[in-house]
Amino acid sequence: MKFDFDVAIIGGGLVGLATACALSQCDLNVALIDTKVQNYADLDSDIIGVRASAINGSSQHYFAQIGVWDDLCASQRVQAFTEIGVWEKDGQAHLSAHAQDFGYQNLGYIIENHVMSHYLYQYALACSNIRFFSYEAVNSVLNDDYASLTLADNTILQAKLVIGADGAHSWLRQQQKIPVIERDYIHHAVITTVTTEYRHQSCAKQIFYPNGIIAFLPLWQSNKSCLVWSTKPNKASNLASISEMEFANELFALTGDKVGHCQLINPRMVFPLKARFAKCFVKHRLVLIGDAAHTIHPLAGQGVNLGFQDSALLVATIKDLVAANKKDIGLSKNLQVYQLARRKDTLVMLAAMRTIQDMFNGDLLLKKLLRTIGMNAVDHCSPLKKQLIKYAMHI
Structure with a gap:
């Protein structure tokens, strides 16, 4: 069978779903292709998820524009954080806001x-103008007038524009042979959820130590946090395989003075961390967004926000093109302003993450001195700190 759409989105993760929802308001017919999206149909109020994200002001505003923010708040599972604390283990560097x-x-x-x-x-x-397809795409062809996707059940989808929101290992990006610049952070992230002895008091915490970074993201229950422990690959594998008690003891040795003893709620998951940057985000009839276009270290919690910013600007660009005498939304020349803006923002964030990770990697005396001087100087300079916070919040 063959179906025609204005836009086809490959990938039903957070960024892909948000893009479909926002585009539905532009009077466009949207196809969303994902094999697992139906897993989100139910929400168990007793289950705390393994993964959580820090949502900045820009992303919150985008959710409100789409029309899901009130529902999220009504779920009582949205935790505002009013404070951030950053410390160096066994060092004098400290930053709070x-x-x-x-x-x-x-x-x-x-x-x-x-x-x-x-x-x-x-x-x-x-x-009514979003249709889901649960078979994976197996072929893509970008023609002059439309993009064509063939699904595993031989369904053919034609669209003016195909959007790749299919993650860091994007099938669409590989199909279209779009090169990627990669840099291994030489870190893996161990992610789980923990109950902490001390209440989080709406504070997001990060502790740096010579071999890694540990972050506690406060959840909607006062003593529950999402734990993101970034460390060397071999150490991450070890942390994932040792007993829960051994894990808790190692965690306490590094963070006990900030959160007390921890108890695991969920299994531990391990993710390799790499910086990725696609050499182009836009081709004729194609756009890459979210992790399909770029990935960064989770230490500042900005990865998903970059994806939502991609989505918001792309939707706004498409809306303007539709309003401007039905301009073709799939022509690469009509999407160049979008590409330039998003590549610039992403490069700035990639550079910032590399600088921060490199600065906190290791325990050389000179590095420790520079960390202490730099972080404490920022901590005592309110105007600079406010600018950094505004940038992180993207407001």
């Missing part, structure tokens, strides 16, 4: 990924 000191209600929100996916999926299901 309180929302009220800068006139903000909060600095962002921590939300479980599966909760966001659930409400985006429910919104998309209610849209």
Whole structure:
């Protein structure tokens, strides 16, 4: 069978779902291709997700524009954080920020990924101009007038534009032979959820030590946090395989003074960390967004926000093209302004993450001195700290 759409999106993760929902408001017919998106149909109130994301002000505004923010808040699983604390283990470097000191209600929100996916999926299901396809795409052809996708069940989808939102190992990016610049962070992330002895008090915490970074993202229960422990690959494998008690003891040795003893709630998951940057985000009839276009270290929690910023600007660009005498939304020349803006923002963030990780990697005396001087100088300079916070919040 053959179907015609205005836009076809490959990938039903957070960024793909958000893009479909937002495009539905542009009076466009949207196909969303994903084999697992139906897993988001139900939300168990008793299950705390393994993965959570820090959502900045820009992403929150985007959710409100789409129309899912009120539903997310009504779930009572949105945790605003009003403070951030950054420390160096066995060092003097320290940085903290309180929302009220800068006139903000909060600095962002921590939300479980599966909760966001659930409400985006429910919104998309209610849209008559979004159609889901559960078979994977097996071939893609970008023609002059349309993109053609063949699914595993031999269904053919034709669209003016195909959007690749299919993650760091994007099938579409590989199919279209788009090169990627990669840099191994030489870190793997161990992710789980923990109960902490001390209440999180709406504070997002990061502890740096010579071999890694440990982050606690406060969840909607006062003593529950998402744990993201970035460390050397061999150490990450060890942390994933030792007993829960051994894991908790190692964690306490590094973070006990900040959170107390921890107890694991969920299994531990391990993810290799790489910086990726596609050499082009836009081709004729194709756009890459989210992790399909770029990945960064999770130490600043900006990865998913970069993806939502991609989505928001792409939707706004498409909306303007549709309004401007039905301009072709799939022509690469009509999407160049979008590409330039997103590549610039992404490169700045990639450079920032590399600088921060390199600075905190190792325990050389000179590095420790520079860390202490630099972080403490920022901590005592309110105007600079406010600018950094505004950049992180993307407001």
